[in-house]
Amino acid sequence: LSMAGRGRGRGRGQMTFNVEAVGIGKGDALPPPTLQPSPLFPALERRAAPLPGGEEGEYMLALKQELRRAMRGLPYFVKPGAPRRDIERYSDKYQLSSPVDSAIDWNPDWRRLPRELKIRVRRLRKGRTTSLVPKKYVAVDKEETIKKLESLEKKEEEVTSEEEEEKEEEEEGKEEEEEEYDEEEHEEETDYVLSYFDNGESFGPDSDDNGDEAVY
Amino acid sequence: MTQAELRLCSLLLQEHFGEIVEKVGNSLLRTGPRPLRLLVGDTGLLPDQVKKALCVLIQHNLVRYEVQPRGSVEYEARSERILRILRYPRYIYTAKTLYGDPGELLVEELLLHGHLPMSSAVARVADRLTETMEDGKTMDYTEVSSTFVRLADTHFIQRCPTVPESLQSPKAPPPPAPALAIDEKEMYVVPRLSLVGKGKRRHSCNEEEEGEHKAKRQKQEGGRSETPPDDGIYWQVNLERFHQHFRDQALVSAVASRMDQTSSEVVRTMLRMSEVTTASGASHTQPLSSNEIFRSLPAGYNIGKQVLDQYLALLADDPLEFVGKSGDSGGGTYTVKVTRGPGASWAPPSPFPHPSLILLLLHRFGSRCARIFRLLLRKKHLEQKQVEDFAMIPAKEAKDMLYRMLSENLVSLQEIPKTPDHAPSRTFYLYTVNVMAAARMLLHRCYKSVANLMERRQHEMQENKRLLDKSQRVEAILASMQATGAEEAQLHEVEEMLTGPERQQLETLKRNVNKIDASENQVDETIFVLESFIESTTKRP
Numbered sequence A: 001l002s003m004a005g006r007g008r009g010r011g012r013g014q015m016t017f018n019v020e021a022v023g024i025g026k027g028d029a030l031p032p033p034t035l036q037p038s039p040l041f042p043a044l045e046r047r048a049a050p051l052p053g054g055e056e057g058e059y060m061l062a063l064k065q066e067l068r069r070a071m072r073g074l075p076y077f078v079k080p081g082a083p084r085r086d087i088e089r090y091s092d093k094y095q096l097s098s099p100v101d102s103a104i105d106w107n108p109d110w111r112r113l114p115r116e117l118k119i120r121v122r123r124l125r126k127g128r129t130t131s132l133v134p135k136k137y138v139a140v141d142k143e144e145t146i147k148k149l150e151s152l153e154k155k156e157e158e159v160t161s162e163e164e165e166e167k168e169e170e171e172e173g174k175e176e177e178e179e180e181y182d183e184e185e186h187e188e189e190t191d192y193v194l195s196y197f198d199n200g201e202s203f204g205p206d207s208d209d210n211g212d213e214a215v216y
Numbered sequence B: 001m002t003q004a005e006l007r008l009c010s011l012l013l014q015e016h017f018g019e020i021v022e023k024v025g026n027s028l029l030r031t032g033p034r035p036l037r038l039l040v041g042d043t044g045l046l047p048d049q050v051k052k053a054l055c056v057l058i059q060h061n062l063v064r065y066e067v068q069p070r071g072s073v074e075y076e077a078r079s080e081r082i083l084r085i086l087r088y089p090r091y092i093y094t095a096k097t098l099y100g101d102p103g104e105l106l107v108e109e110l111l112l113h114g115h116l117p118m119s120s121a122v123a124r125v126a127d128r129l130t131e132t133m134e135d136g137k138t139m140d141y142t143e144v145s146s147t148f149v150r151l152a153d154t155h156f157i158q159r160c161p162t163v164p165e166s167l168q169s170p171k172a173p174p175p176p177a178p179a180l181a182i183d184e185k186e187m188y189v190v191p192r193l194s195l196v197g198k199g200k201r202r203h204s205c206n207e208e209e210e211g212e213h214k215a216k217r218q219k220q221e222g223g224r225s226e227t228p229p230d231d232g233i234y235w236q237v238n239l240e241r242f243h244q245h246f247r248d249q250a251l252v253s254a255v256a257s258r259m260d261q262t263s264s265e266v267v268r269t270m271l272r273m274s275e276v277t278t279a280s281g282a283s284h285t286q287p288l289s290s291n292e293i294f295r296s297l298p299a300g301y302n303i304g305k306q307v308l309d310q311y312l313a314l315l316a317d318d319p320l321e322f323v324g325k326s327g328d329s330g331g332g333t334y335t336v337k338v339t340r341g342p343g344a345s346w347a348p349p350s351p352f353p354h355p356s357l358i359l360l361l362l363h364r365f366g367s368r369c370a371r372i373f374r375l376l377l378r379k380k381h382l383e384q385k386q387v388e389d390f391a392m393i394p395a396k397e398a399k400d401m402l403y404r405m406l407s408e409n410l411v412s413l414q415e416i417p418k419t420p421d422h423a424p425s426r427t428f429y430l431y432t433v434n435v436m437a438a439a440r441m442l443l444h445r446c447y448k449s450v451a452n453l454m455e456r457r458q459h460e461m462q463e464n465k466r467l468l469d470k471s472q473r474v475e476a477i478l479a480s481m482q483a484t485g486a487e488e489a490q491l492h493e494v495e496e497m498l499t500g501p502e503r504q505q506l507e508t509l510k511r512n513v514n515k516i517d518a519s520e521n522q523v524d525e526t527i528f529v530l531e532s533f534i535e536s537t538t539k540r541p
Helices: A055-073 A090-094 A128-132 A162-170 A186-196 B003-017 B019-031 B036-043 B047-059 B079-113 B118-132 B141-153 B184-188 B207-220 B239-258 B261-273 B290-296 B305-317 B354-365 B367-379 B384-391 B395-407 B435-463 B465-483 B488-495 B500-539
Strands: B063-067 B073-077 B157-159 B234-237 B323-327 B333-336 B381-383 B412-417 B427-432
Touching (some): A055 B079, B019 B073, B019 B079, B036 B047, B036 B073, B079 B118, B079 B141, B079 B234, B118 B141, B239 B500, B261 B305, B261 B333, B305 B333, B354 B435, B367 B381, B367 B384, B381 B384, B435 B465, B465 B488
Antiparallel strands (some): B063 B073, B381 B427, B412 B427
């Protein structure tokens, strides 16, 4: 359809169809050829009609803005994990846990999802090297118990990652065990305990090797 | 998918779920279904981030998964479902008009969370309603439950496909992903639950500590102890049913504007009676006898039986064919014609695209252009000269307008050769409107418009970020000061932190953002009309 216009620029007046039928009479001035792309904000020839107002419109407007605000606060709004700090700071210990990449803040029904999507969430603790020993193949829904310094810590929830076990079997070991803080109000209470037993080892997202390294 | 749709989906995902989910969604939309590994590679995100994003997308029915024969799981984005995010306010508002506040909040919770078990939804809504009630009052679960049941009965919400009972031998490894399925009959069956309880009000001041203590206690008791009685049964909003409702609404208002209030009530009654028996996408409702209709009229309407019959006859005779007569049993049976084919005659009312197209021309190109367009719709094919004559517009102007419309794909040229050799001098060239093409073109424009609006809105917010942050801080300070009982003078001093021009700027920003948001809602209405039309027309055999 754009060909109807295109032909006018070149070979003035010579076209494959009878121009008179379309309405261009003999000797009529043709519009000048277009030499540049159309402007980004072409001038408005006439004003747009006003938006329909009314109670319905107002209510839906409020709903829309409220929805937007609400969804930002839900756990489904995935924020990137806190960036790695180059220097550990003392204040890091007392800051509220920032969003962490490998924690999932809500409880999906894992029965309805592909197994490969399960994310392991584990509470970080000192002397965690012992937990990095590769585990034997375990059944899917088995809950793992805490290995170190359990007496001072409270019980946590853990979700195992299928991916890890498969990889260990295949000896690829690419998936890294991300040990992160569970984001629960618990953290506040255990502050006192942590500082009492602080032996200088770092914890929190900073110390994690977040890369494709083998787990030893 | 067109670029415009892709861009809009991208923006919607980013605005409601963040950039990580947007990246994953984008990759799936642009490159098609793929397994997890390829997604990780393509997006450059961490594997855990991608997994989280996929969980969110699946939870909200925006992505589906399928186990491939080789054992890997492929994920596929559902673009048309992503676009529906734009319509959430309309769904929620409709639920409010039909079922009041409990209905509104139930639909809202289901949309916010993708899918929920009934027990969870009822509890959340009861809590929210309790918050808004006077001190000391609480919302009982039974009222919310009964609204839930009504929503299910009228098919506005439905059960999600469930995990099948596993009949495999225990030795065989479980499949990489469950194959969810649901029987048509089961979809609206509400489980027999006795949900007893009242909404809980959050205590204002000591809320944080109390919540913590409670959580701690729960953890010590072993976490969420009992599984809810409806474990595994999830509910989601049935968007198609809402769409059917919108179509019905448009039909009823079209009848009201063409005839009168009473005839529109008759049509509304007929539609209500066939709500759940009309399959979505059907072109007619089931036949209803005039006796049945008479019995189902709303209480306030005391029109006699003969009067009803007269109305029905009038509706059936109307050239716009709202209602068709399908038989004579029971005093005459009638159906409502819900969709119409492309061969429809002159300017049918919404939900058909013609008014939208005409309005577009009217506002962009002027009333004369719109006149030519309506002429072509009516007469189907016209030569250049005929257009000038019938529309009573001078040749030069008519030419110009026709070419503009041609370049916008709103009209097209049809060649009718007089001689077998198709010689140009002996061929008729007729202008005609291809409604389908014009509708698609307009729809594409709509997607672009909404995407532009969203970007502009985000830009405006970004530009004024500093000012917005400042105003939030000032409000927070004011609130805390008022809580601790500060004096008038002190409050005034804090208010002064925001200068006059700054307040002005904030006012302007708010006005602009509201205008843009309202426009987005408005464009979505047009999108609905066009999509319905295109869908119904392409479905016809």
